[in-house]
Amino acid sequence: MYKKFIDKLEKQGSLSFDEYLALIEHRDEVREYAAERAFAVRRRYYGNTVFIRGLIELSSYCKNDCYYCGLRASNKNAQRYRLTAEQIFFCAENGYELGFRTFVLQGGEDAYYTDELLCGVISKIKACFPDCAVTLSLGERSTESYRKLKEAGADRYLLRHETANEAHYKRLHPKAMSFENRMRCIYDLKALGYQLGVGFMVGSPFQTEEDLAREMLFLKELQPQMVGIGPFVSHRNTPFKDYENGTAELTTFLLSLIRLTLPRVLLPATTALGTVDPMGREKGILAGANVLMPNLSPVGVRKKYLLYDNKICTGDEAAQCIECLKNRIAATGCEIVTDRGDYRYEL
Secondary structure, three states: OOHHHHHHHHHHOOOOHHHHHHHHHOHHHHHHHHHHHHHHHHHHHHOOEEEEOEEEEEEOOOOOOOOOOOOOOOOOOOOOOEOOHHHHHHHHHHHHHHOOOEEEEEEOOOOOOOHHHHHHHHHHHHHHOOOOEEEEEOOOOOHHHHHHHHHHOOOEEEOOOEOOOHHHHHHHOOOOOOHHHHHHHHHHHHHOOOEEEEEEEEOOOOOOHHHHHHHHHHHHHHOOOEEEEEEOOOOOOOOOOOOOOOOHHHHHHHHHHHHHHOOOOEOEOOHHHHHHOOOHHHHHHHOOOOEEOOEOOOHHHHOOOOOOOOOOOOOOOHHHHHHHHHHHHHOOOOEEEOOOOOOOOOO
């Protein structure tokens, strides 16, 4: 009987809280059907193309102390590093030669990366590679900072909200961090005209199925251009070290629901998904995802950027990794393409 909710979602792009909750509770009955419909919807807007983003992890320093993250400020065992402006540009230059046309500059909230430094890097990348997009994922900053980065040429910004439930947010973060400020940042980015990305952990401590149903309503209301979700994966040096990891099965089902709710969304099959399941990224693509984010960071620092334990692909050269991914994704009937991979506002 729950297939009718999938059909309604595909037709209308939304469901009630109770309908989303019923699907999540009874997902085993509709998982394959939901994936089939989500794959068809993805194909309608993007064909069989899968976009790749070159991930450049700038810094493992972070001022925050999120309870789930291996880069948390109080983790004395974390290996810290920062890439210079020159190193960041070299990564982008190398990525361009490999065919990447989007670069994602990601890092902890590190005061070393001032507006001046970041604007210089962004401007140089855009000047040298004008056919490329620059995505930032650098956490909470001031409205003025976001404006300056946009004016320097940044196209997109990823800021995962982690949960749309304020009470849940407070259980995942220290008092110094505010759900209200996280939402302020998200709506600032939207108002400034960024292609906006948000996202949440699947199976994070204290998360309920009701929380997941509310996530769908929040995403429908926000209408972001990108949504990044992945299973919670514990890290041995965090307060959540003994909590059970999220699952690939729930994550891929939610990918299908997100694709049906936001048909044009840019939807990654994340590294975390590939970490909890060796076939996780392929399963994500078959469930409606259309983005992968291979690592362009210098090989020597990759094992230092550990948000969670057992992260995959920390040693491969970028060229190796992309060839491997091309072959794996071809097995799903899809194809990795060299493209900026912009959000399709219109068919």
